[in-house]
Amino acid sequence: MARPNHFRDVIRIGPVRVGSRSDVRGRQKHTAACTAPRCGFSADYDSRAAAELAARTHTCTTN
Template identity: 80%
Template sequence: MRPKRFRDTTRIGPVHVASFYDRRGRDKHTAACTAPRCGFSAEYDSRAAAELAARTHTCNP
């Protein structure tokens, strides 16, 4: 399996938002928190949803 190639990455607070193509060639978006011991990450179909999740994410590591 090939690793995901992320593009158009941005950072909103501790959360990174990036776009990538899945195995079927569909455009997907991910949001992942980089705070220690947080563990938040999710994939979305739209960039707006990923950015909204990044803006509203609160973590208590």
């Protein structure tokens, strides 16, 4: 049975939310996900700085 995602240190940068979590092997993962309708951007990163950079430079492709 998969563990539910429990995000910590969630921040919002524009429409993108960045949060930290532990994966099933106990490693830290950082996720950036856009909350704009019909955007669909989300990605996992190994460092928090990379996730925040992705959030700052993200531009939604939806009109």
